[in-house]
Amino acid sequence: MNNNEIKALQSDFLNWYDQNKRPLPWRENQEPYYVWLSEIMLQQTQVQTVMPYFERFIQALPTLADLAQVPDDTLMKLWEGLGYYSRARNLKRAAQQIMTDYHGTFPQTAAELEQIIGIGPYTAGAIASIAFGEAVPAVDGNAYRVFSRLFDDTTDISKSSARQHFANEIAPLVPKERPGDFNQAVMDLGSSICTTKDPACLLCPLQPYCQAYAQGKQLERPVKTKKIKKKREQYLALVIHDEQGRVLLQERPAKGVLSGLYTYPLINEANLLSESQKVITSTQIAAFFKAQYELTLQQVQLLPVKPVTHIFTHLHWQLTLYTASIDANANLAYFPGRFFTTAAIAEQGLPTLQKKLQARFAAYQKNV
DNA sequence: TAAACGTGGTA
DNA sequence: TTACCAAGTTT
The missing domain is CATH 1.10.340.30 (Hypothetical protein; domain 2)
Structure with missing residues (x-):
């Protein structure tokens, strides 16, 4: 020109x-x-x-x-x-x-x-x-x-x-x-x-x-060749309440997805399943929490709701919800997170993934 | 240089 | 459901 x-x-x-x-x-x-x-x-x-x-x-x-x-x-x-x-x-x-x-x-x-x-x-x-x-x-x-x-x-x-x-x-x-x-x-x-x-x-x-x-x-135009393939990952999301009705949230690690933000405690299924195992048990989840965080969970139960799907740019997550209870005086020294009251949750800046999980849990409670 | 990093909308 | 798109930067 x-x-x-x-x-x-x-x-x-x-x-x-x-x-x-x-x-x-x-x-x-x-x-x-x-x-x-x-x-x-x-x-x-x-x-x-x-x-x-x-x-x-x-x-x-x-x-x-x-x-x-x-x-x-x-x-x-x-x-x-x-x-x-x-x-x-x-x-x-x-x-x-x-x-x-x-x-x-x-x-x-x-x-x-x-x-x-x-x-x-x-x-x-x-x-x-x-x-x-x-x-x-x-x-x-x-x-x-x-x-x-x-x-x-x-x-x-x-x-x-x-x-x-x-x-x-x-x-x-x-x-x-x-x-x-x-x-x-x-x-x-x-x-x-x-x-x-x-x-x-x-x-x-x-x-x-x-x-x-x-x-x-x-x-x-424009010419664009690259396509990202999403990695599929399965998670367990644990809705853990204490006897005061507070919920336990976990702070995500400084590196990686949603770093520094709070979600329900998430467990990658790959970290739970051994070679030939197909089914995850409540006992196993409780044992995992004990081993990782020195925390004792009770009444770990699979929630009869549809798993939550969340898609990131490069990840495709499916999360299965569980409920459990925990002692309000539990020692959180080894756990990266804290208890939240209902009011505190509302004030916290949370990722959409967590909002989806909360919505799924709330919908379940409503129907019970 | 390529992969990681959120979410909502559309085909 | 899958795939791609939308005012990119950091590592």
Whole structure:
């Protein structure tokens, strides 16, 4: 594309954006804190999902300084259900980093922003262009789709190297004048017109420039080869009450899925079953708890309800519910977790998996 | 470089 | 039910 073509494309695209931009809460101003927060929340997450979380978050923590000091419990409650919980933890760490290392003022270039925890190449480009007017691309899934079509580019977006390749291709198109609007136009176009399955090419402001459209290959772009196969795992989920009606929850290990979050105690069936064994017994579960945590369970019973299924990006879990009781004075020294009252559970930030397990148990109780 | 990391929606 | 998609970063 020569300079005149690029100018025309930029003009057509920004005019389209001016007419069609979505009114989103984080577009009301260019406050870096809000731009940043929205970009983190939007990682791998759709606008509709983010909206209520964003509103609640900025109401609870209106400034960077508030975020830097927020208690972890409050933070997780605000993030509850959004997923990828390390995003929230990194958000707080980053806020502290900016308060101490940058005197509470955001760095203003993509290169500097990328040094902050939780901000990768995409988010750095997005913040730098939207909040600070730096003419850099923001290469996300939308950009892959839009520009692989525009250039009829067959680069495999499954590969890590694809991001830099597209950044190089896109950079000459980003206007010096309105780089943030240009990048946001890419996102809006990608979500409304240049969609994966049924792109509305006839309505697209870039259609006159689109090389894939010219060849009828828009559905073959972008090229993506990798597919993740989910590992199947079976778990036991134990609903353990004491005589005061409190329930025992377990804190998940610092590494791995749902790290640091609370769930009912979960036992991987693979850790319970020996070679030829097919059936798990209540006695065996109690023995496991004794051996692992020095805890004595009583009345371990299989709950006659449908197992809970939960699907992560790379895992497919099936969880069978059990109930049991335990002494309120049991020594939890060797157990990574604690008792929760009903009220305390409601205040705790819990992963959706745990919410599902609770719902299944509640539905059972209702029918008894 | 590839795998790990949540969740909700759609075909 | 399975598979894939959606404003990625970290290790």
